[in-house]
Amino acid sequence: MAPALINANPIVHEKKKRTSKPQANYNDAIPDVIDELEIFDxxxxxxxxxxxYSLEQLNVVTEDSIFVDDAKNYVKITFTPTVQHCSMATIIxxxxxxxxxxxxxxxxxxxxxxxxxxxSTEAAINKQLNDKERVAAAFENPNLVDLVEKCLVSTEE
Structure with a gap:
């Protein structure tokens, strides 16, 4: 028997039209400036x-939830799970x-x-997601990596 979903009926939003900005070639001598829209893409x-559904469709990640400072080599993403007790927030x-x-x-x-x-456990999850040793340990767990890899398969055909 499959486990019950935490949020069996999420609100699904329409996907936005993709931008036409070409993907950066990071091997160029002069790198492209990376911005919020590129990270969102x-x-x-x-x-x-x-x-x-994609994180965009569930409004877990939006363009407004991304901050980039290319000059300082910094990216910050703030995401919003669909429910306050989401057991998959760390996986996301x-x-x-x-x-x-x-x-x-x-x-x-x-x-x-x-x-x-x-x-409900925001501080603990934030600590987990931004601690190098904890992230490295998570990526050494083959079952966890398998679950994360499944999330990275594009929803577009």
Whole structure:
């Protein structure tokens, strides 16, 4: 028997039209400036661990929830789970981190946070998602990595 979903009937939002900005070539001698829209394009299609919808469709990640300071090599994502007791919030955060680890130049520091007041264990999850040793330990767990990898499969065909 499959476990019950935490949020069996999430609100699903329409996806926004994609931008036409070409993907940056990080091997160029003069790198492109990375902005919030580019980061959003990288993370918008991450699939929710419990539903066949993207984080964009569930409004877990929005363009407004991303901050980039290209000059300081810094990215901050604040995401909002669909329910305050979401048991998959850490998986969502790890999915965001792994996606950005794979697509951003290594010069970037990435912070990932739950939106203030959006989760019952917000402080503990924020600590987990932004501690290098805890993140490294999580990515050494093959079952956890498998779950995160499934989230990174694009919802677009």
């Amino acid at each position: 990288h993370v918008r299609d991450i699939t929710d661990p419990e539903h066949p 955060g790890l999915s965001l981190r792994l996606k950005l680890l794979r697509c951003l130049p290594p010069r970037f520091k990435v912070d990932i946070f739950l939106a203030p007041g959006s989760h």
